[in-house]
Each structure stands twice: as structure tokens, then as C-alpha cells.
Amino acid sequence: MKDNTxxxxxxxxxxxxxxxxxxxxxxxxxxxLSMAISVEASELMELFIWARDQKEAGLILKEKEQDVKDELADIIFAALMFADEFDIDLTQAIEDKIIHNEKKYPIEKAKGVNKKYTDL
Ligand SMILES: [Mg+2]
Known part of the structure; x- marks a missing residue:
């Protein structure tokens, strides 16, 4: 199984x-399931907890590539189970959220800016 198929x-x-x-x-x-998503996200963050900057985080990413993949898979697995359990169509939910975020973060205000929408 691969993403593109x-x-x-x-x-x-x-x-x-x-x-x-x-x-x-x-x-x-x-x-x-919501707690599982959070716990698995925390396990992913734990891998980078002592990185001093993005460069060091990048090095850790290379060193611990398999651990990163495993934790990311755990997060997605828990999210898939949440969606499956409660009949949530993930594609529709993501599409709806992107449309919502496009309104919150219009390109003319948000491009290249890392502020929350309330501060744009
Ligand atoms: Mg895990």
C-alpha cells in the first residue's frame, strides 16, 4: 500500500x-480515541523535545526516522478509528476545514505570515 494508490x-x-x-x-x-490521538501526538513531540532549533530537529528527524514514522502512523491510525467509529467522512471533513480556513486566512492577509487569524 502506498499513498498514491x-x-x-x-x-x-x-x-x-x-x-x-x-x-x-x-x-x-x-x-x-481522542485521548489516543493526543497521546500519540505527544509521543511524536517527545522525539524532538530537546532540539534547540529547527536545524537540530531536522537532524533528529533523520536519526529517528523510523520512530517518527511509527508515531505519525499511530496518530493517523487513532484518527482513522475515530472517524470510522463515528461515521465521519474524513475527506469531507478536511475539505470543509480547508474551506473554513481559507476564509479565516485569506491569502492577501496571511501569505508568509505566521499569526493567528485573530491577529491578521
Ligand atoms: Mg506511539
Missing amino acids: TTIAQLKQKASNFVHDRDWRQFHGAKN
């Missing part, structure tokens, strides 16, 4: 099969 639906199905085979769906409430 795999759909989100296929990924959801693969993750769902993994969970179903282990009878873990019983543990997949909104609280548990």
Missing part, C-alpha cells in the same frame, strides 16, 4: 479489520 476508505477498512480481529472496538469511545 490507497484511498482513505481502504486505510479505514484495514485499521478497522485490525481492531475487529482483536475485539478492541469495545474500547473505542470518543474519550478514549
